[in-house]
Amino acid sequence: MSDTVTPVLELRHVTLTFGERRVLDDVSFELRPGEFTGLIGSNGVGKTTLLRVLLGLQRPSSGEVHYADPAQNGSIGYVPQRIVIDADVPVRARDFVALGLPLPRWWSQRARRAHRDLVTEYLEAVGAAPFADQRIGELSGGELQRVLIAHALISRPALLVLDEPLSNLDPHSVQEIVQLLRRVAKDRSIAVLITAHEMNALLPVMDRVIYLTQGRAASGTTDEVIRADVLSALYGHHVDVLRLHGRVLVVAEPSADTDQLPSHETLDLDA
Amino acid sequence: MMKWLFEPGLVASSPVAHAIFAGAAVALLSAVTGFFVLLRRQAFAGHALTDVATTGGAAASLWSLTPLLGFVVGAVTGASALSVAGDERVRERDVATGVILGIATGCSALFLYLTSTSTANTGVAQQVLFGSVFDVSTSTVALVVLISLALVTLTLAVARPLMVTSLVPAIAAARGERTRLLGWFFMLVMAATVALSALITGAVLSTALLVGPAASAQRLTARPPRAIALAALLGLFATTLGVILAYDSFYWRSSGTGLPVSFFIVIIIVAQYAVAGRMHRIRRSN
Numbered sequence: 001m002s003d004t005v006t007p008v009l010e011l012r013h014v015t016l017t018f019g020e021r022r023v024l025d026d027v028s029f030e031l032r033p034g035e036f037t038g039l040i041g042s043n044g045v046g047k048t049t050l051l052r053v054l055l056g057l058q059r060p061s062s063g064e065v066h067y068a069d070p071a072q073n074g075s076i077g078y079v080p081q082r083i084v085i086d087a088d089v090p091v092r093a094r095d096f097v098a099l100g101l102p103l104p105r106w107w108s109q110r111a112r113r114a115h116r117d118l119v120t121e122y123l124e125a126v127g128a129a130p131f132a133d134q135r136i137g138e139l140s141g142g143e144l145q146r147v148l149i150a151h152a153l154i155s156r157p158a159l160l161v162l163d164e165p166l167s168n169l170d171p172h173s174v175q176e177i178v179q180l181l182r183r184v185a186k187d188r189s190i191a192v193l194i195t196a197h198e199m200n201a202l203l204p205v206m207d208r209v210i211y212l213t214q215g216r217a218a219s220g221t222t223d224e225v226i227r228a229d230v231l232s233a234l235y236g237h238h239v240d241v242l243r244l245h246g247r248v249l250v251v252a253e254p255s256a257d258t259d260q261l262p263s264h265e266t267l268d269l270d271a
Numbered sequence: 272m273m274k275w276l277f278e279p280g281l282v283a284s285s286p287v288a289h290a291i292f293a294g295a296a297v298a299l300l301s302a303v304t305g306f307f308v309l310l311r312r313q314a315f316a317g318h319a320l321t322d323v324a325t326t327g328g329a330a331a332s333l334w335s336l337t338p339l340l341g342f343v344v345g346a347v348t349g350a351s352a353l354s355v356a357g358d359e360r361v362r363e364r365d366v367a368t369g370v371i372l373g374i375a376t377g378c379s380a381l382f383l384y385l386t387s388t389s390t391a392n393t394g395v396a397q398q399v400l401f402g403s404v405f406d407v408s409t410s411t412v413a414l415v416v417l418i419s420l421a422l423v424t425l426t427l428a429v430a431r432p433l434m435v436t437s438l439v440p441a442i443a444a445a446r447g448e449r450t451r452l453l454g455w456f457f458m459l460v461m462a463a464t465v466a467l468s469a470l471i472t473g474a475v476l477s478t479a480l481l482v483g484p485a486a487s488a489q490r491l492t493a494r495p496p497r498a499i500a501l502a503a504l505l506g507l508f509a510t511t512l513g514v515i516l517a518y519d520s521f522y523w524r525s526s527g528t529g530l531p532v533s534f535f536i537v538i539i540i541v542a543q544y545a546v547a548g549r550m551h552r553i554r555r556s557n
Contacts, residue, residue, distance in 0.1 A: 055444075055445045056447075057444055057445065076445060076446075078441065078442055078445035078446070079442075080439065080441035080442060080445075083439055085438060085439075086309075086312070088489055088490060088551075089309070089310060089438070089489070090306075090488070090489040090492055090493050090494065090495055090497075090498035091310075091434070091438065091493070091495055092493050092494065095494065095495055096438070099431055099434055099435050103431065133493075134493075135493045136438075148439075148442075151442070152442075155446075161445070
């Protein structure tokens with residue numbers, strides 16, 4: 001992707017403090033149309049807080065969040081983490097997707113048909129057509145993710161943000177969702193930002209990575225960021241980056257505090 | 272058969288006509304409100320509001336005011352307290368609701384005791400707790416119908432953002448919806464629904480009309496507009512048949528006193544819920 005493309009969103013030197021605690025420390029990055037960006041960090045490093053800042057739900061203590069379109073921050077497609085919906089809620093998958101659109105003119109049969117067709121088109125695009133008429137509370141985790149993505153996409157956002165969409169999914173569903181998001185980013189020229197505490201599932205598809213730890217972030221392509229020197233500077237102590245069978249393992253020295261490492265990487269090493 | 276079902280004078284009776292009109296209006300409002308109550312998992316809050324409405328009704332009786340005024344003031348005060356006390360986490364919300372419910376019930380007991388011991392109105396507890404729909408005046412019925420229609424219109428106008436806010440608040444917030452304002456608005460609608468419903472079924476049983484038909488409807492259909500329409504029909508059936516049976520019950524007993532409307536309405540609602548549950552299970556097993 002060319003550097004001349006106007007970013008959909010830019011964070012410039014964003015710092016956020018809660019009392020004495022510095023949750024985000026001088027974080028800067030940009031998200032571009034058509035690019036798939038992974039926000040990687042272990043649990044509790046501030047990924048969800050960072051998302052709240054860029055969604056406009058949390059004002060930073062200093063720094064700036066700049067949207068290419070000033071009216072855009074209210075129309076970002078967002079898929080949150082962990083959703084619990086009662087099984088008997090009388091809302092089908094297609095009803096929920098349709099809630100992303102304005103109501104059609106009820107007196108115009110043509111408008112109603114176009115509305116219905118558009119919902120079907122988005123359900124098919126995310127592979128949710130087979131369970132479009134099921135209640136959303138009865139869907140599996142992977143199926144619900146697809147419906148939420150269709151709901152987010154149908155309002156045609158320039159940016160799609162997903163908070164830990166891969167946690168609690170089986171490996172097959174993880175691959176399907178990742179490929180779907182990759183396709184969405186390219187086909188619809190949407191900037192996709194996805195948070196994860198484990199980066200390996202995203203490695204084949206990430207155009208850029210934002211690696212977050214201890215409130216600080218490094219961003220760039222995976223080759224620019226997932227390197228021993230960059231991550232050692234970020235962690236404040238030496239870490240090694242091992243590449244094994246196409247997987248990346250970030251390994252700390254035995255004496256170092258490994259709590260801040262993405263958990264799966266250290267687990268892989270033990271295995 | 273018809274004579275057994277409908278005692279002479281039923282249609283011509285003005286109290287019966289009033290009761291049926293008021294019941295229909297409240298059933299419609301309860302259907303719309305009940306749909307969102309279940310979506311938002313606020314059935315417990317709805318029950319607490321009925322108890323606070325009871326307190327308002329009991330206080331109104333003590334000071335010889337219109338019961339409807341007491342129900343409305345009580346429920347709206349309760350709704351405001353619930354909104355302030357916490358609405359983010361279900362557990363915190365339930366604790367706050369439980370505390371408010373306890374305070375309200377204690378005050379109701381005090382007001383009802385004072386009214387029954389210091390005034391000639393010995394039937395106040397029956398009226399406040401279980402309703403007195405046959406005593407509703409023409410002007411009150413008109414007020415109930417107007418308020419119900421206004422609230423139904425307002426709620427349906429914000430139905431789409433309210434649905435997203437109720438199902439996945441985080442998505443609505445990210446989209447720029449005023450989730451807190453919508454929450455307050457809905458709490459007030461719920462308070463008004465409970466207050467109006469208290470006139471028909473009594474304060475204590477108004478949760479039944481609020482939650483029952485909506486819960487039955489959601490077992491029978493998975494489509495939101497149909498669920499609301501079906502809940503309205505079920506509620507309308509329950510209130511109308513309840514009024515008719517209560518009227519008829521004057522002739523069932525040698526003492527010449529009828530049985531309470533609220534009893535019949537609640538029994539019908541429970542029967543609807545049981546049948547809907549059975550149909551839901553049969554449909555799922557096929």
